[in-house]
Structures are given as structure tokens and as C-alpha cells.
Amino acid sequence: MQTVTSADGTTIAYDRIGTGTAGTVILIGGAFSYREFPTMVELAETLAKDHDLTVLNYDRRGRGDSGDSPGVYNVANEIADIAALIEAAGGQAALFGWSSGAALALLAAKTLPAVTEVVAFEPPFVVDAKHHVPPQDLEAKLHPMIAAGERNKTVRYYMTKAMGMPWLMVAAMRPTPFWKSLAANSNSTAHDWAVMKPYMRGKALDPADWSGVTVPVLVLAGERTAPLLIKGAKAAAEVLPNSEFAGLPGVSHNPKASALAPVVGEFLTRAR
Structure with missing residues (x-):
């Protein structure tokens, strides 16, 4: 385990897997995920071994061995955490995000010029009221x-x-x-x-909100996942200016790393 210090002084814990020459990718988990979650560990190891990537697998703030900012919850802090990791990685990195981590990866790419590519697996955007919309309170x-x-x-x-x-x-x-x-x-x-709060209100994504994400983006969704997630992923691909969408046969929202790694690794190395 290694650590970096974010802009607000919060300690962020991460593992560095591999010393590949094909570039660096940072893995960003979704709700309840953490860096020792088996899928994240296996994905990191496979990307390093099979695709010659250096992988940083970290605990988002409030999880695992990372610190927290109790009572202070804003996206800017989490983007600053990613910026600190990119600096530790050598100054630039791609991002892989899962679920809410996919949305965070896209927001970071809009803000941080050091992000080179993004793979967004099933960002849980709720783009119409036909599906579950979280309560206002x-x-x-x-x-x-x-x-x-x-x-x-x-x-x-x-x-x-x-x-x-x-x-x-x-x-x-x-x-x-x-x-x-x-x-x-x-x-x-x-x-x-x-x-996720601004993007789970049952309304279509505004292209203006995402026009700043100019890096190459691959949006993924499992073909066995919930219709809400497939719809949200496709909506993201439509509003991002430099994106492509791919469906993964036989995959749900809880995927196996063996289904993700080939697609993620191929895109990142091709994008380079």
C-alpha cells in the first residue's frame, strides 16, 4: 500500500500494480466498492499482466485505508484525490470507472487535463422517469x-x-x-x-454539461444488466463528444474482471 495526500489534507491509499510501458490507468470503484474488492484486484492484475499497463487501484475517500472528510461531501474533493494520484503516477493517466465511479471519472476528465482516456462502465444516470428516481430528500x-x-x-x-x-x-x-x-x-x-445527485433526477443529460470531456471515452454496459443502466450508458455515449459505446454479452452490473479486462485493455492501448 502507498498513499498520497489530497489538496484538503486527506490521505488516499492505493496499490500500484505493474510497471507497464503502455501507460497508466487509475481504477475508480462505485458505491460500496473499495480497492481490495476482488473484481477490482483481478482487473488491476489482468490489465498489468496482459496489456502492459501500470495500474493504480485506490480507496476512494471514506473507504478502506483512505481518510475521510466527515460532513464535507463534494465532487471537487474527489477530483482532487484523482489529481493527486495522477501526480503520483507521473503526470498523466487514463481512468476506468465503475458505476458512480464512472460518472466521477467523466467529471474528472472534464476538469483535469492530465486525464488521457476514460472507460466508463455503466454510469448510473437516470435519464427518464420510467425507472427508479431517488427521493428529493x-x-x-x-x-x-x-x-x-x-x-x-x-x-x-x-x-x-x-x-x-x-x-x-x-x-x-x-x-x-x-x-x-x-x-x-x-x-x-x-x-x-x-x-450522482444531479444526474439521477429522471431527466435527459444536457450535452453542455459534458462538452468539456474531449478525451477518448469508451462507455460500456453489460447486456444482462438493468435496463436503466443500459439506457444511462447509451445516453452518456450520445452526449460525450469523443465517445463510443459497447455492450458486453452475458455481463451484469457485477461483472467478472475476465469480461472487462480485454475490452478495457484493448481500448486504452489502441487509444495510445
Whole structure:
């Protein structure tokens, strides 16, 4: 494990995998994800081994071994975390983002000229009201739960109200070993919501919001994932000025690294 210090003094922990000559990519997880999540670890190792990439796999703030900024949740801080990682990587890097991490990667690319390419896997944009739209008061209820240390309640609330998962599905997860990691990273959901809040209101994406993302972007969606996520991914590809879309056969929102790595690695090395 290595660390960098972000602009506001928060410590961000990361692993550096490989010393490839094909460039560097930073992996950005989605809600409840963390750098030791098996899919992220396997993806990092495969990109390094099979595609000669140097990979930085990090804990977003509020997760794992990274620090946090309790009560302060804004996208600028998370973009500053990525900027610090890019500096540690040598001054430029591509970004791979999963779910809310995909949205964060796109926002970072709009702001940071050191971003070279982006792969966005299923950014959870809610672009019409036909699907689940989070409640308007989500933030007002989420933040007090986090401040009170109600981790289990936070997991249930964010999964059902922000992500739109059926409560029976969430209840079935409660007795599993996986729940422990969900609860451990539940405080970070306020950071996820800061990223996603403007883009989960059931309205079409505004091309003007994304015109600044001029680097090459590959938007991915699994063909077995929820229709909301496929629709959001395609909408992103339509408004980004330098993007392409690809569907992944047999893949859901919880993909195997073996399905992601060949597509991600081919795009990043081709873009170079």
C-alpha cells in the first residue's frame, strides 16, 4: 500500500500494480466498492499482466485505508484525490470507472487535463422517469444516518432509495459475509451521492454539461444488466463528444474482471 495526500489534507491509499510501458490507468470503484474488492484486484492484475499497463487501484475517500472528510461531501474533493494520484503516477493517466465511479471519472476528465482516456462502465444516470428516481430528500436523511454511525441502516437506505434495489434483495444480503464490507464502507455513500445527485433526477443529460470531456471515452454496459443502466450508458455515449459505446454479452452490473479486462485493455492501448 502507498498513499498520497489530497489538496484538503486527506490521505488516499492505493496499490500500484505493474510497471507497464503502455501507460497508466487509475481504477475508480462505485458505491460500496473499495480497492481490495476482488473484481477490482483481478482487473488491476489482468490489465498489468496482459496489456502492459501500470495500474493504480485506490480507496476512494471514506473507504478502506483512505481518510475521510466527515460532513464535507463534494465532487471537487474527489477530483482532487484523482489529481493527486495522477501526480503520483507521473503526470498523466487514463481512468476506468465503475458505476458512480464512472460518472466521477467523466467529471474528472472534464476538469483535469492530465486525464488521457476514460472507460466508463455503466454510469448510473437516470435519464427518464420510467425507472427508479431517488427521493428529493435523500441527502437530508442520509447525512444524519452517517453522522450517527448507523452503518447497517445506511446500507439499507442507500441501496433501496438511491440505487433502487428491492428491499427483499437487500434483506437477503444481510446475513451474508459480504454485508460486513458493505457496512464498513457505508459512510462513503454520501460521497457517491454528491457525484450522482444531479444526474439521477429522471431527466435527459444536457450535452453542455459534458462538452468539456474531449478525451477518448469508451462507455460500456453489460447486456444482462438493468435496463436503466443500459439506457444511462447509451445516453452518456450520445452526449460525450469523443465517445463510443459497447455492450458486453452475458455481463451484469457485477461483472467478472475476465469480461472487462480485454475490452478495457484493448481500448486504452489502441487509444495510445
